[in-house]
Amino acid sequence: MKVKVLSEPLLEFGKGTHICPRSGIERLGVYDQKDEFRKTELRLGIVGRGDGIDKLDIWLEKCRTGILPKESKLANLFKGFGGITESYGFHTKLLSSTAYTRTLQKSLLNKISNTKIREDRVNEAVELYYDQIRFLTENRAVDVIICVIPKDLFEQVTKLTEKNSEDNDQLDSYMEHNFRRLLKAKSMHLGVPLQLVLENTIDDDKVARDQQDDATKAWNFCTALYYKGNRTVPWRLVEERYKPRSCYVGIGFYKSRDGETISTSLAQVFDEFGHGVILRGTPVALDKEDKRPFMTEEQAYELLNNALSEYDKALMQMPARVVIHKSSQFRASEIAGFNRAIEEKSIRTKDYVSITETDLRLFGETNYPPKRGTLLTISENEGLLYTRGFVDFYKTYPGMYIPSPLRIIASENDSSIEDLCEEVLGLTKMNWNNTQLDGRTPITIECAKKVGEIMKYVNEHEKPQVSYSFYM
Incomplete structure (x- = not known):
């Protein structure tokens, strides 16, 4: 095991980069100001x-x-x-x-x-x-x-x-x-x-x-x-040119209003700049033992296949890499379905990442909690990441309660656990409903939750809006 503090991810604005949404907008202007159709x-x-x-x-x-x-x-x-x-x-x-x-x-x-x-x-x-x-x-x-x-x-x-x-x-x-x-x-x-x-x-x-x-x-x-x-973004993550073009998919589940059915909610299918679409899945089953929802191989295949088709339609090209974020562990049936969809689309690189809560805590030498970005690497496939904590830029911990880390587990991964945690940290800053730089969960998981809350009220025969702006 080792502990490391990850650097605060940079955001890109109209005339430069900054770590803080507010300071970035104030000093550098919104990212899309150069778009003539804005x-x-x-x-x-x-x-x-x-x-x-x-x-x-x-x-x-x-x-x-x-x-x-x-x-x-x-x-x-x-x-x-x-x-x-x-x-x-x-x-x-x-x-x-x-x-x-x-x-x-x-x-x-x-x-x-x-x-x-x-x-x-x-x-x-x-x-x-x-x-x-x-x-x-x-x-x-x-x-x-x-x-x-x-x-x-x-x-x-x-x-x-x-x-x-x-x-x-x-x-x-x-x-x-x-x-x-x-x-x-x-x-x-x-x-x-x-x-x-x-x-x-x-x-x-x-x-x-x-x-x-x-x-x-x-x-x-x-x-x-x-x-x-x-319908554009006021900031985006800085493009890392050495990385393959990535597509981020956030998956969550929500109950129907009558409580009888649990449907899968696919949050925005993101590119690395924050643009994306939302899709709705199909009813799924509950595990008989732990009562958690999961997808069959066919459901997982259909969901990701549709997501990648929408990505291709929006950006006119397939991503070189797919990252799937899920707020629960991946099942064997889900992995098999996702793999089949990725192989059919000839995508070479994939990372399946579960992001969950944990009771484990780290303690620093001061009265403050660990710094935001503190990563405890437990193994090649698992780490604990503090997305809330002491922030150097703020010179304080801006929260009200003792922060807890996220448990990051890679079920199948071509990237290192540290690289995956760096991405999670960056995606916590892509929520345009909050301009404080230290979001708790990545937008993939946050959006899945928000979409599920509202999607349960959308008639199953009605086509839901694909933009996150209708759910936040």
Whole structure:
């Protein structure tokens, strides 16, 4: 066994490289600014009650003009937001107007509040927002639609009735009938991504102590809007020219809404720059002993074969290497199916990597946890990798809880375990919903989880959107 701290992966921006998404955008501009077809204006559709729309208007103006950093000695962690303008950072501007705004009636919101059964409240709230979303997509040229959710409505759709609010199955009930996921799934066919915002998170008078500072919220909010509106990437991993062109596939599983079927969810099929597509698999079986889902050889073959065909269609060439990330161990049947698909496509290099939790911990000589990037190599095929931990750039550990490493196991690998862990570390920085540089899981696994959460609400006969922007 040996311990090594991997270098923080570099990200590429418009005019250079940096390790931090915020500093990179601020100093070097978004990566795709040189794309002549990139949008320099994002047209925002807005749905909400009158008070919420007013609060959003104030928040958008703050985002346009810039927000001072939180008072702190940790300047790199709490970076001010310089604004979203055509001449700086994002090199775009946010457009909003009353013509692109739909106001919800108070009487309809009150009607939902008076509905006794939570599931009915959720369905009514989804229909209320969906009707206005559909109007905007059919009658206005919008790039992203922001749905402003009142605090009291949010509470009404995330709790049961007073009579049985203490039931033990409350959490499961909430998870299986989720307002956010239902709304995104129902609106998906309209072809415009949604951004949901809670009123109290943009209300200056009601900012809770446990919320992020305004500048951090603006960074995450505007980056998500930019990614969703442009369908391009604000940063990407630096290309390593000596490596073969790689395709990253993240696989996860999700339950059907009735809980009877477990389907396989194939997350984005990524190239190394973060571009990708999403595919949906077929129902799978559970292992009789450990109750974990797995694919038959034929299912694994079909899933990867379809994924590679989509990759070829998008990039007009096959990858030289395939990396499959899975949040559970690979079964023999899955490996056989994946191998068959790869051999048929004449792909020479492959790496099958399971990324799971572990109870093992490492301890440093200081009061801080191990550094992000700390790798304990256990064998040629196994390692423990800290993706959260002390960050030199931040001069602190930016988390609230003691971090735990990821267990990285290569079932079949042409690359070394260290190289595979370096890739995992880089892919933790490819989530455009968060601009802090120390993501917990790689985008392959994170996306699989997010896709599965929403895919269960998408009708099996409906073709789901292929862009991650509809799921994040």
